[in-house]
Amino acid sequence: MPQTLSARSQAVPTSPPASRATAHSLMAAAVVAGPLFLGVGIVQGLTREGFDFGRNAISQLALGEAGWIQTMNFLIAGALLIAGAVGLRRALGGGAGGAWGPVLTGVFGASFWAAAAFPADPGAGFPVRAPDATE
Known part of the structure; x- marks a missing residue:
């Protein structure tokens, strides 16, 4: 007699432990990003001549x-x-926030790459000998 699947067995399968551990490690990278960025910026700001x-x-x-x-x-x-x-994306899958949360976090990360590609204009006295005001 063929086996039939009950409603309970048709539930969404959970990810294997290794996949969950990878997802958690990747998410930890995002948690580290903010403090690392700010810490490096503060050290630079304190050590670079003319930066205020x-x-x-x-x-x-x-x-x-x-x-x-x-x-x-x-x-x-x-x-x-x-x-x-x-x-x-791996952790949330199709759950609540599973689509927009990862997309918006990825766009935020890409904005940092854009900031690297297009540096700010000199001004407000930095770097040294830059004009104090932009005209």
């Missing part, structure tokens, strides 16, 4: 000789956020 947290945007740290550090900061933070978006 009250006048300058953290994205202006991508200017000047040491600007490559902030550019890498943008790229790494973006990669961590996009990895987190993949983890969110």
Whole structure:
């Protein structure tokens, strides 16, 4: 006699433990992105001549000789956020927020890559010898 599936056996299968662990690791990358980005920005802001947290945007740290550090900061933070978006998608699947949460997190990560590709304009006295006001 052929076996029939009950309503309970047709439920959505749960992901295997290894897949859940991978999803959690990817999501942890997104959690690390913010503090890492901010920490690197603060250290740079405190050590770069002419930078003033009250006048300058953290994205202006991508200017000047040491600007490559902030550019890498943008790229790494973006990669961590996009990895987190993949983890969110794996963890949430078709559940609540399973579509828009990962998409919006991924777009946020891509915006960091855009910031790396298009550095801020000099101004507000940074880098040193930049005009104080834009005209």
